[in-house]
Amino acid sequence: MNFSRRAVLGGALAGFGGVAASSLLAACGDSGGGGSATSEVTFGSNYSDSVPKAAMAAVLGSYPNGKNVKVNTVDHNSFQENINRYLQGNPDDVFCWFAGYRMQFFAKQGLAGDLSDVWSEVGGNFSDALKAASTGEDGKQYFLPFYNYPWGVFYRKSVWQQKGYAEPKTLDEFKALCEKMKTDGLVPVAFADKDGWPAMGTFDYLNMRINGYQFHVDLMAGKQAWTDAKLKTVFDTWRGLLPYHQPGANGRTWQEAAQSLLNKQSGMYVSGTFVGEQFPGAELSDLDFFAFPEINSEFGRDSVEAPIDGFMMAAKPKNGAGAKELLKYLATGPAELAYLKSNPTNIAANKTADTSGYNALQKKSAELVGSAKHISQFLDRDTRPDFASQVMIPALQTFINKPDDVDGLLKNIEAQKKTIFAS
Template sequence: MMDRYSSSSSALPLLGRRSMLKVMLAGAGVAALPGLAACGGGSDSGASSTSVSFGNNLSDQVPKDAITAAVKGFEKNSGGLTVAVNTKQHEQYQEQINNYLQGKPDDVLAWFAGYRMRFFADKGLTGDLSELWGKVGSSYSDALKQASTGSDGKQYFVPFTQYPWGLFYRKSVWQEKGYAAPKTLDELVALCTKMKTDGLIPIAFAQKQGWPGMGTFDQINFRTNGYQFHVDLLAGKEDWQDKRVKDVFDTWKRLLPFHQENALGREWQEAAQSLQQKKSGMYLLGSFVGQQFPDAEKDDIDFFPFPEINPQHGTDTVEAPIDGYMMAKKPANKDGAIKLLEYLSTAEPQLAYLKADPTAVATNSGAKTDGYNALQKKAAQVIKEAKHITQFLDRDTDPGFASEAATNGLIAFIKNPDDIDSVLKGMADQAKNIFK
């Protein structure tokens, strides 16, 4: 997902969305791009058997420090194995991963569960972890195993952390103003109207990085049309010009006046800071919003799932992306890679990571939650109670559709919400070409 760890301060140039599409869909044999593809330790790289290379996409300082802390725990008990951490700016990592995997990737590499994992597993670009899952599978739920399984029924992914999306707010502000979490769309509109009267931006919003609005679309779509329609639409099985999709954008158009203005020029970190600074009343994002709050204020963060739109579906679906790790198809140090992945599947490194970045929850079912803060306990509860879990639009669909049609379509809608029909026609035409 192009989301939670995209750095606002990176000096690395980002590829355009059309360039990104070309990179992600490039065929085998395409020359590797500089940076990511060059950092790996492929099978002929001469890597030491006492070292494991680790491709890290957590480039913001907080999560970067967190995963470093987790990896250090492995080195202490690995019998002499060391880990060479290769960190790349988050969006660059995603834009270049296709060529990266076809070149000399690191032995173990960060990625996402679900469709995005299967996309590369189906192309034969990642290593089979089924044997490892035979050892560690009892520590994971069936849903997590399913999200780690390729189209061939084999496992190619080890879950590490998970985090929910919802509407986040500061408890102190809401207590002062007397606000209550809305249960329905109409109640949400009424709350936004009251916030405006009180001088607050009702909903913080940023779309400069291209992906945040995908979360808004997801929430409104599965609340309006249900989980199955949502996943079928993203899999190319439903028509983007269907009236049900237009209903989603009509609802969003109703809410758009309550969103922070000039979103196309703002990164998610800046929008989160407006919430932290008590300028905004809510922010629809993942729980990583807490990364923009100082430690002393983290207990002031709370959230609620997006309210009900269609009583038929209620609030039974929660967006809760799963982050974790894959293995290269031919790792330079396969034994070391398996040992590192087995370690990352345990509760110890997951909890070590969460000490540095307490905005997500562990995926290992044996991880003790007594050290969780209030936000993490709420997150774990919401995920556990959900009937359906989605990953996020750009994880639940073809990467070409996400990076081109969805990104450009949502930007076009935000620029001109009165032109929904043209936006949906463009998305539908591109979907027909991609999902042949």
């Protein structure tokens, strides 16, 4: 089932009702625990694009009990937008999800299974930071990391070498480079937000570069007012950059924006390393990136947006034993490397994984993440899912179309934030 983001936001799923949870992901059972390691395990997957879907198939194909894993794949955006009703219905035994606040939100509601016993066996494979990102407010672990990937400013090395471009370290240098690209006939910055979430990456970087990581965390937790002058500075700065961005972003998918970079029509693209999925074969070696430029010297470039993807277990899995065995396998280096072999745009979460085969993009990604003072999880993962989908998606799209009324936009966000965070 492949519902567009606009249909969801427009309320087209309001009548989906009882069939949403049971049919959306072809879910299984609502009885607790039980089962066995060798009986059927259902796996709810949001790996719907061709490259990650094939990579996940390779991972599960290497699992000794892989023939007993029933995979239910759903369009990535539909999965995210319907996750709440999915978990309140009959979710799969194991499902794909994200670390940090997004995990904690459902764990707090009792919609996720406790994986502390799994962590007692596999915890040595992960850093303390990854364990913290997998831990709920009650101190128990509810998430298993699989890989992560940084966001940066991507470009084609061959184009930059041909034009003589140099990496901009500051916002002023970035603007100067954009001006040069315009005179060279390039769209300086590829841009897309049809799916609602891509523009969040640009917002996060502008906010962290201007106001710092802690302000970002507090803002996402509802502890800062959106009417604060600091946010006006963020949007005013962004408005000054929009003329360098690809027009018509709300009608363009991230894949289409990536194609403009691939086809040498755009000079840069603010995105995650998954942009490499659009670069076939040898073309991937021509893809490079740099950290988002400094704006405020107080914070420099100390924060990196590097979301952690992984897995969770249903609160009441039909096959709890089988689910945990599958998760233990997914926590191994070989499992992660099986994925990365088919999708070499991410970096393994398992610290024991053999990284000797990393390509240049992966090596640079690991260096950037490893050197970061702060790692954020992305706007729609660092805040409540209802606030991200119901408020921030339409707000950012409104800004992209009509960027002049920043005060009105921020007042509207703040009013909705108060209502949502009070619930």
